[in-house]
Amino acid sequence: MTEPIIETANLGRDFVRTEGPLLRRRRRTVSAVQDVGFTVAPGEIVGYLGPNGAGKSTTMKMLTGILAPSRGRVRVCGLEPSRQRTRLAARIGVVFGQRTTLWWDLPLRDSLALTRHLYRVPADLHAARLAELTELLELEPFLTTPVRQLSLGQRMRGDLTAALLHAPELLVLDEPTIGLDVVSKSAIREFLLRLNTERGTTILLTTHDLGDVERLCRRVLVIDHGRTAFDGDLAGLRATAPTPRTLVVDLVQPEAPIVVPGARTVRVEGPRQWLELSTNPAAVVSEVARAHRIADLTLREPDIEEVVARLYRAGREEPTALPRP
Amino acid sequence: MRVLLAVFAYGLRRYSTYRWATAASVVVNSVFGVINALVLLAVFETRPQINGYTAADAVTQVFLAQAFIGVTAIFGPPLELGERIRDGQVAMDLMRPVGFVRWWLATDLGRAAFNVLARSVPTFAVGVVLFDLALPAEPLRWVAVLVALVLAALVGFGLRYLYALAGFWLLDTRGVDAVAWLLGPFCSGMILPLVLFPDAVAAILRTLPWAALVQVPAEILLGRTVLPGGTLGGLAYQAAWAAALLVLGTVLTARATRRVVVQGG
Numbered sequence: 023m024t025e026p027i028i029e030t031a032n033l034g035r036d037f038v039r040t041e042g043p044l045l046r047r048r049r050r051t052v053s054a055v056q057d058v059g060f061t062v063a064p065g066e067i068v069g070y071l072g073p074n075g076a077g078k079s080t081t082m083k084m085l086t087g088i089l090a091p092s093r094g095r096v097r098v099c100g101l102e103p104s105r106q107r108t109r110l111a112a113r114i115g116v117v118f119g120q121r122t123t124l125w126w127d128l129p130l131r132d133s134l135a136l137t138r139h140l141y142r143v144p145a146d147l148h149a150a151r152l153a154e155l156t157e158l159l160e161l162e163p164f165l166t167t168p169v170r171q172l173s174l175g176q177r178m179r180g181d182l183t184a185a186l187l188h189a190p191e192l193l194v195l196d197e198p199t200i201g202l203d204v205v206s207k208s209a210i211r212e213f214l215l216r217l218n219t220e221r222g223t224t225i226l227l228t229t230h231d232l233g234d235v236e237r238l239c240r241r242v243l244v245i246d247h248g249r250t251a252f253d254g255d256l257a258g259l260r261a262t263a264p265t266p267r268t269l270v271v272d273l274v275q276p277e278a279p280i281v282v283p284g285a286r287t288v289r290v291e292g293p294r295q296w297l298e299l300s301t302n303p304a305a306v307v308s309e310v311a312r313a314h315r316i317a318d319l320t321l322r323e324p325d326i327e328e329v330v331a332r333l334y335r336a337g338r339e340e341p342t343a344l345p346r347p
Numbered sequence: 348m349r350v351l352l353a354v355f356a357y358g359l360r361r362y363s364t365y366r367w368a369t370a371a372s373v374v375v376n377s378v379f380g381v382i383n384a385l386v387l388l389a390v391f392e393t394r395p396q397i398n399g400y401t402a403a404d405a406v407t408q409v410f411l412a413q414a415f416i417g418v419t420a421i422f423g424p425p426l427e428l429g430e431r432i433r434d435g436q437v438a439m440d441l442m443r444p445v446g447f448v449r450w451w452l453a454t455d456l457g458r459a460a461f462n463v464l465a466r467s468v469p470t471f472a473v474g475v476v477l478f479d480l481a482l483p484a485e486p487l488r489w490v491a492v493l494v495a496l497v498l499a500a501l502v503g504f505g506l507r508y509l510y511a512l513a514g515f516w517l518l519d520t521r522g523v524d525a526v527a528w529l530l531g532p533f534c535s536g537m538i539l540p541l542v543l544f545p546d547a548v549a550a551i552l553r554t555l556p557w558a559a560l561v562q563v564p565a566e567i568l569l570g571r572t573v574l575p576g577g578t579l580g581g582l583a584y585q586a587a588w589a590a591a592l593l594v595l596g597t598v599l600t601a602r603a604t605r606r607v608v609v610q611g612g
Contacts (some may be wrong), residue, residue, distance in 0.1 A: 088441050090605055104605065112444035123439045129360045136357065139350035140443060 025100065027192050028062040030087065033094035034248070035080050041055050054080040056093075056248035064191065065226045067218050068142060069239035071335055077248040078228045082196050086116055100193060112141055113332045115185030119197035122170040123184050131165045134187065141188035148187060155183045158213055175206035182210070186217070193217070195227035199234055211237045246334050252306070262328050269297040271310060272318035275276070282309045293317070350445055351453040360459020362465075368464045369557055372417060376466065378472040384478055384497060390543075400569065403481040403539055408565040410474030412537045417462030417561045418496060419503030421531045425524045426451060432514035442602060459500040467496075479555040480485040481569055491578050495564035497584035500551050502559045505592025506531070512596065515603035536562030538570050556592060559585040 027244040042048045049218050072162035074079045083089035084096055087103030087110050097102060101110045123335040130228040140341045156162055159179040164172055172180065178198065185193065189279055198214075200205045216225045217236060229235060235242060235256070242259055252259055269285065272294050279287040284301035299306055310316065362369070384406040391402035400408075416422060426453055431437040443450060496514065510527050519537040532538050532596055534557035539560045541549045552558055553573075561580045565574045574580035 083438070086442060088438050088604075107441065107446050107604075108446070111442050116439075118438060118444045121436050121441070125357060125361070127364055128357065131361075132357065136353050139353045140445060192600070209414050 024064055026061040027064045027099060028060070028226065029095070029097040030061070030081075030085075031059045031095045032056040033081070033084060033088060033096055034092050035077075035084060050268070053248055055084070055091075055177060055245075058245060058248070058250050059094075060253055062224060062226060062241055064224050067214070067238050068227075069235040069242040070226060070228045071235065071242055072228075072244065072245040072251075076245045079196065080246060082194060083247065086114070086194060087111070092095040103182055112188070113190055114192045114194060115188070115190035116194045117178075117181050118198070119178070119186045119195070119196055122169070122181055124177065124180050125290060126170045128170060129166045129168055130161070130172065133180070134165075134170065134184055137184055137187045144186050144317060150188065151187050152183070155186060158216070159183060159209070174252075175202050175209075178202060178206070178210065182213070185238060186223075189221070190223065192224045192226065195225065195229075197223075197229055198227060199229065199231050205296060207231070207233065214238060234278060237318045244330060244333055248318045259333070260324060262329075262333060266298045266300060267303065268322040269299055269306060269310075270302060270320040270322060271295045271297060271314075271316060274315040274317050277314065280314065282306055282313070284309075351449055354450060354453040355457040355460070358454040359461045359559065360457075362458050362461040372467045375468055376413040376416055376470040378408050380474055381477065383409045383413075384474070390445065400540060400542045401481070403479055403554050404569050405543075406478050406539045407480040407482070407569060408476070408536065408561075410471050410478070410562045411568055412535075413474070414467040415469040415472075415499055415561055415564065416537070416543075417466035417497070418459045419609060420455075420458075420501050420507060421503060421535060421537055421557075421560055422528050423524065424519065425527075426455060426504075426511040428508070429511035429514045429520035429524065433510065433519055435487045440602060448508065448593065449605070451508060452501075452593075455504045457508070459503070463496065482522060483568065483570060485606070488568070488578070491582065492564065492568045494582055495567045496588055499560050499564050499583065501589035502556055502585060505589055505596060508596045509521060509569065509592065509599070512599055512603060531557055532556065533558070535560040538563065556588040559588045 032055065033055060033056055036051045036053050039050050039052050042049050048134060058077070058081055070078055070081070080089065084091045085098055085103060085109030087098075087105075090104035098110055098261070099113045101113075103110050103220075123135075125132060130156055134152060137143070138145065138162060143151075157167070157183065161176075161183060164176050164180075167176075169177065169180065180325065181197070193214075195214075198209055204208070211234060214225060218225055227238070239256070241255055242252065243250060244259070254262075268288075272279065274293065276290075276293045277295075279290050280295055281287070282295065282297070283306075284297050285297040285306045287295055288298045289296040297310075299305065307319060310319075364592060373611055387405045387409060391397070391405060395404075397399065428437065428440075431440060440447065466471070475482070481490075506527070510523045511520055513523050517523065534552050534555055536558065537553075537560070541552055541558065542604070544552065553562070563572070563574070563585055567578050567581045572578055572581040574584055
């Protein structure tokens, strides 16, 4: 068995908050992360999901060594992050979508040149990697532009390059596609996939963009209220919080809501109707086709977004009391 | 070491991109130097010598002080570190495989080096042209002044690094900065040479780090160091404060990054 690249167990972090009026201040301990445990093997792409305030960023900070855990165990690349932060930093790449390591006033090229000294990469190797990344991420047109003038998508590609020039074993991404348009998002996703398959770089990413998850992650971790709520593949996640598939039927002309066994019509809009399936779609499709004149049919898988939302709600209520929309 | 040289060069280049701001500060420093000098000349009209200082000595100190403003950043700007702690960008700085203090020191010395060339030299030249300054004849004294300038830049960094580091505990350093920009110029001999203060006050201020920014370098230039050991004693005083501040900064950095919260999600 290969050594895991990330290993956490019973990981927790508390923050002390002082609140109340000035003279009667009280200190209250808030647990941002209560009990998180997971391991990531080399070569995996893992999506780390959770609602705002669930403890995602706090976990990320503990994994990168910016924050020391209050309890539990964390090892990344065999190192203890908060004690060996500088050593760890040399072996991993980190991109926080809302932050940048690039030098604001200087051309992108200068920031990228510095990483060679920062990570002690031999000059020829650095040049070769930079050439490769420049091509893959299409940096050429703005290499000489000062960073403050770059668009968000360009800056993000610059930050990714800066994080990868030392060929890290592990890439940690905190919302890498936040605020990007569809084209930039897709460029970054394709790039990450390639990086993973060709170089074997392990990728751990947090995101609210479920497109990222569906395209990239074979495995997802869901954290809620500071605890691991789910750890498994996407299909498993869907199974945990069962969300019905939807059959979208385009009739030739508008009709009354379709009544058919194994499905429930949830929405009607002109000739288009949405049927929530509770059984095998094939049976429903043939039944609908028999009784109605159909122009088009689409089967829609539940959105991961919906699935995760259900999972969060499930964590707060009794598992049996899954609310039905 | 290579990386620190690169960071130093970056600091230098970065400030060189703001040409008009630099030109404006040379004008401001020169004008304030002239006003300050004229006021002191009026004071010395009534008494030709105060605590061993002549009018020429005082005016020389005024222009040295103006020339040191940019290098020591005695009126600011604060280190960007403070702002980065406040908005959480410091997370990215902590992810660099380089010592934290060294990284910021290298950037700031780059800034200081640029200021020597672009601000100190022209500002001092204005003083030399307009006034009769008490300048040393021996070249060795000038070398000592250059060393004093470097040490003053280190002390200036050491102080500003501590101000910025306070952000890890206070979360916002703007209050600290506001106090610092008042205290620094007053305690350093920048606004008024310390020799013009009441003796007891001057004696206290001479033990504080700010004196290493202006008063001690000025006395090295004038050859009037009151510290034991003369010029070397003055340099030793600066070096001791620089070392003390940097050590304190390093110790506190280790504490701050271990115990303290990086802000922002």
